[in-house]
Amino acid sequence: MHRVSTPPAAFCLTLLTAVCLLMQTNTAYAHKLGLFATAEGANIRGYAYFSGGARPRNVTIEICGPAGQKLAQVKTNEKGEFVFAAKHKCDHVLIVRTADGHQGRFIVKADELPDNLPVLPDTAEAPMTYPGGRQIAGAERKRTIIELPSGTDRHEPATATEIRNAVAEAVSKQIRPLREQLDKAQAQVRLHDILGGIGYIVGIAGIAFYLLAVRKLRKDTRSSGPPTP
Amino acid sequence: MHIPDGILSGPVIGATCLLGAAGVLVGLRRLDFSKIPRAGILASAFFVASLIHVPIGVSSTHLLLCGLMGFFLGWAAFPALAVALLLQAILFGFGGLTSLGANVLAMGVPAVVCYYLFGVRLGPAMAGRTVFWLGFVGGALSVVLATVVAGITLYATGREFLAAAGAILVGHIPVVVIEGFVTGSAVAFVHKVRPELLACPLPTSPPKEHPDA
Numbered sequence: 500m501h502r503v504s505t506p507p508a509a510f511c512l513t514l515l516t517a518v519c520l521l522m523q524t525n526t527a528y529a530h531k532l533g534l535f536a537t538a539e540g541a542n543i544r545g546y547a548y549f550s551g552g553a554r555p556r557n558v559t560i561e562i563c564g565p566a567g568q569k570l571a572q573v574k575t576n577e578k579g580e581f582v583f584a585a586k587h588k589c590d591h592v593l594i595v596r597t598a599d600g601h602q603g604r605f606i607v608k609a610d611e612l613p614d615n616l617p618v619l620p621d622t623a624e625a626p627m628t629y630p631g632g633r634q635i636a637g638a639e640r641k642r643t644i645i646e647l648p649s650g651t652d653r654h655e656p657a658t659a660t661e662i663r664n665a666v667a668e669a670v671s672k673q674i675r676p677l678r679e680q681l682d683k684a685q686a687q688v689r690l691h692d693i694l695g696g697i698g699y700i701v702g703i704a705g706i707a708f709y710l711l712a713v714r715k716l717r718k719d720t721r722s723s724g725p726p727t728p
Numbered sequence: 729m730h731i732p733d734g735i736l737s738g739p740v741i742g743a744t745c746l747l748g749a750a751g752v753l754v755g756l757r758r759l760d761f762s763k764i765p766r767a768g769i770l771a772s773a774f775f776v777a778s779l780i781h782v783p784i785g786v787s788s789t790h791l792l793l794c795g796l797m798g799f800f801l802g803w804a805a806f807p808a809l810a811v812a813l814l815l816q817a818i819l820f821g822f823g824g825l826t827s828l829g830a831n832v833l834a835m836g837v838p839a840v841v842c843y844y845l846f847g848v849r850l851g852p853a854m855a856g857r858t859v860f861w862l863g864f865v866g867g868a869l870s871v872v873l874a875t876v877v878a879g880i881t882l883y884a885t886g887r888e889f890l891a892a893a894g895a896i897l898v899g900h901i902p903v904v905v906i907e908g909f910v911t912g913s914a915v916a917f918v919h920k921v922r923p924e925l926l927a928c929p930l931p932t933s934p935p936k937e938h939p940d941a
Contacts, residue, residue: 511783531730602734633882686821688779692820693775694814696819696820704764
């Protein structure tokens, strides 16, 4: 007999460790780098995540226009979150990459951004104006969060656009948790995915068996085929 | 370790797919009746192992099991890995379809190297402790090799090789040790109970002699 007292002990230890790790991490960690973002006013706010929970800190997020032209880049903070003040009303493609070759993408649609942002120059079909026809001043373009000014500071009432933007921002803030939840649910690996995958493997093994059997049968019949004169 | 879609350049995708397909073909030719269930079980284990994640620093890692597959399957690890990786890409979104070749290579090359370096040395009369350590070193080395192969593919596509390989390797140091333990224990256990399940030469034939054993 071999002396094999160590390996089974080590095996049990490893199993135990694995179980402990499983319990500790609690959720199934998916090895995928994801990205989530929504627009609140003109601010695109979001976070990068390894689906399952962990969030990468200090990674660069590239922000590109709809045609892939790079607009800006931001870094995630300690919580893996980032904020970016959109300067144009266009689709923003956010890309996150880590050095070890993980990559995630997310698109913030132009519809989510306020109407008073100028259209991106390359794709601009209309002149950069308010619906009212007023040219947008540089300072106004920079302003990211549109607040309804209180009555005492202003003589004229808030414009329709401003009200619309304020409402849009408030609604977007309200539904953000819902969208986060939805995104999380979509990224999650479900039991039926796992079972389905194992089922596929069993099926493929079955097909392999069949093909091998057919080949063997053919070989057998050929070698011990009908007696020839 | 899964390289997703959109990272690798066109030529690298083509080359890795060709090499990966070649590996799968060689593996399929060596697949026989006794290896199919083994390949299926190990493919399932590999498929599920990627779900058990340990967050480490900015990344998160999981067991690879490619060394283990090398010990049990030899070249047949290639088709098993290809099936498992394809299903991971489709069902879990880990890795990608265009980078499937690269990922198959990153897992399959260590498996085959592990088989030739350590698997073929396993003899029927070998002491359990020796078998365990052969498995340990094989499993640990397979993780390092997988890092190197993934690093090379990233480098070929234009990323700094050292930074990429370094980042992956640092994230995998705990895995190197755990993988070694798992592989060593599993190989030693099977070697004791059902030695014929290993991909090494049959128990009846004497183990090959290597000068640097």
